[in-house]
Amino acid sequence: MAKASVAVHKLTSCSGCQSVILNMGENLLRLIELVDIRHFIEAGVNDPEAQVDIAFVEGSISTHEDEARIQRVREQSRFVVAIGACACSGGVQALRNVKDSALWAGAVYADPGYLDSLADSRPVAELIKVDLELWGCPISERQLIAAIRALLYGVAPVLPTEKVCQECKRAGQVCVLVSQASPCMGPVTRAGCGALCPSFGAPCYTCFGPSEQPNCDALGERLVGLGIPAHEVAERFVSISAGVKPFQRAWARWRIPVKELEP
Known part of the structure; x- marks a missing residue:
């Protein structure tokens, strides 16, 4: 039986959720036995245009490049899973949605005119259809493994909604x-x-x-x-x-x- 193909994409983020995947230890070795990783730059696999069964997306939509790229990810993937607070809610970057980000940029950068950022930081689901959201800053390894297992066996993942x-x-x-x-x-x-x-x-x-x-x-x-x-x-x-x-x-x-x- 052919392995399910997987990609891990990064948009605007700190890469913390990708680090959770890399730090899974023995569970990562077991995961590799079940899936074929086609794209995951932090793991040394670079093919952003790969057609895959499951695409995990970390990061928010904060730049024009993010907007264009997430559309390609949706076209190339059977399932799209948003991972982490950035992909699910806009993340820390979404402070620009409620604050004067222009003031911050002027205080930090010598020439803010070179910045190519959107006015708002948006979750992935605002631009494309997302099949599953795994929240967290960073995500939970336990929830990630459970979600992957469910997707591989055609079962709808069950995630907590309680407090x-x-x-x-x-x-x-x-x-x-x-x-x-x-x-x-x-x-x-x-x-x-x-x-x-x-x-x-x-x-x-x-x-x-x-x-x-x-x-x-x-x-x-x-x-x-x-x-x-x-x-x-x-x-x-x-x-x-x-x-x-x-x-x-x-x-x-x-x-x-x-x-x-x-x-």
């Missing part, structure tokens, strides 16, 4: 929001990380994007009630997944213009 809080409860961890008055985003964030940050006493940062039916209004009001400044609450919602509508609306509700913050 990080439920992972915390099952693990018997103390709630950092309650015990530390820490601005934890677990009540509105999709599960899948194993509640990694709260397990070390740190707040959730929305790495896995919004959970199913997130109540951002209630969480925002709770954080403000804890004494966290409204503008800081707004920033928590858009720190990683600024391109998703529930978090954008929450940011718009609690943000305070800089001029209003000045004494």
